[in-house]
Amino acid sequence: QKEVEQDPGPLSVPEGAIVSLNCTYSNSAFQYFMWYRQYSRKGPELLMYTYSSGNKEDGRFTAQVDKSSKYISLFIRDSQPSDSATYLCAMSYGGGYKLSFGAGTTVTVRA
Amino acid sequence: NAGVMQNPRHLVRRRGQEARLRCSPMKGHSHVYWYRQLPEEGLKFMVYLQKENIIDESGMPKERFSAEFPKEGPSILRIQQVVRGDSAAYFCASSSGEGPETQYFGPGTRLLVL
Numbered sequence: 001q002k003e004v005e006q007d008p009g010p011l012s013v014p015e016g017a018i019v020s021l022n023c024t025y026s027n028s029a030f031q032y033f034m035w036y037r038q039y040s041r042k043g044p045e046l047l048m049y050t051y052s053s054g055n056k057e058d059g060r061f062t063a064q065v066d067k068s069s070k071y072i073s074l075f076i077r078d079s080q081p082s083d084s085a086t087y088l089c090a091m092s093y094g095g096g097y098k099l100s101f102g103a104g105t106t107v108t109v110r111a
Numbered sequence: 112n113a114g115v116m117q118n119p120r121h122l123v124r125r126r127g128q129e130a131r132l133r134c135s136p137m138k139g140h141s142h143v144y145w146y147r148q149l150p151e152e153g154l155k156f157m158v159y160l161q162k163e164n165i166i167d168e169s170g171m172p173k174e175r176f177s178a179e180f181p182k183e184g185p186s187i188l189r190i191q192q193v194v195r196g197d198s199a200a201y202f203c204a205s206s207s208g209e210g211p212e213t214q215y216f217g218p219g220t221r222l223l224v225l
Contacts, residue, residue, distance in 0.1 A: 004153065032211045043115070043202055043216035044154070088153065092211035097144065098167065099211055101153030 003027055006089055006102025014110050019076040023089035023102045030091040033065050035074045038086045079109045115205050115217035123223045124193050132188040132220045136205030143186040148200040160186060193224045
């Protein structure tokens, strides 16, 4: 069983729709949770991070963590074609540097 | 303010040759991390280095792979006697501290072994 599971998609939505992405994990020691965006042939770019259960908002992005269910989500409101990318969840132990990534979900937002 | 730089961006090697991947961290960053991304898989941690020190190489294959971060110059990931299974994207990240959210990634080197 993989430490971090993420549905690879692909996911295609019309412009303006809400994009919902999620990951599950098996290691209850994970304390930091992050979402990265990766455009084709580029490196991952950090979108959001959190270290507690609950919601965190940043503009059109909301990250949600449910530690009891070992489940994290990312929501993108009012999606734009420029949001088309692969979204990676990542997590690490408290204060740790070793990131464990999901396989990534490829999202296409249609104009 | 340049970000993390990696070169070459693309590298083609024949089986048995050596591959050298270079990473220049962001200015002011002294921590470097290497990750490997295989097709359809997430990034996998390989090694964590600080200047002249290997801190954690638990993700590195035991043979053929080595990494260094000298006092001067870029960090180098070296793969000897490459095999087709080494074909992947190799990403370097750098940070100024050890918090997981502080890592900034480079654009990656795509290695193709023929």
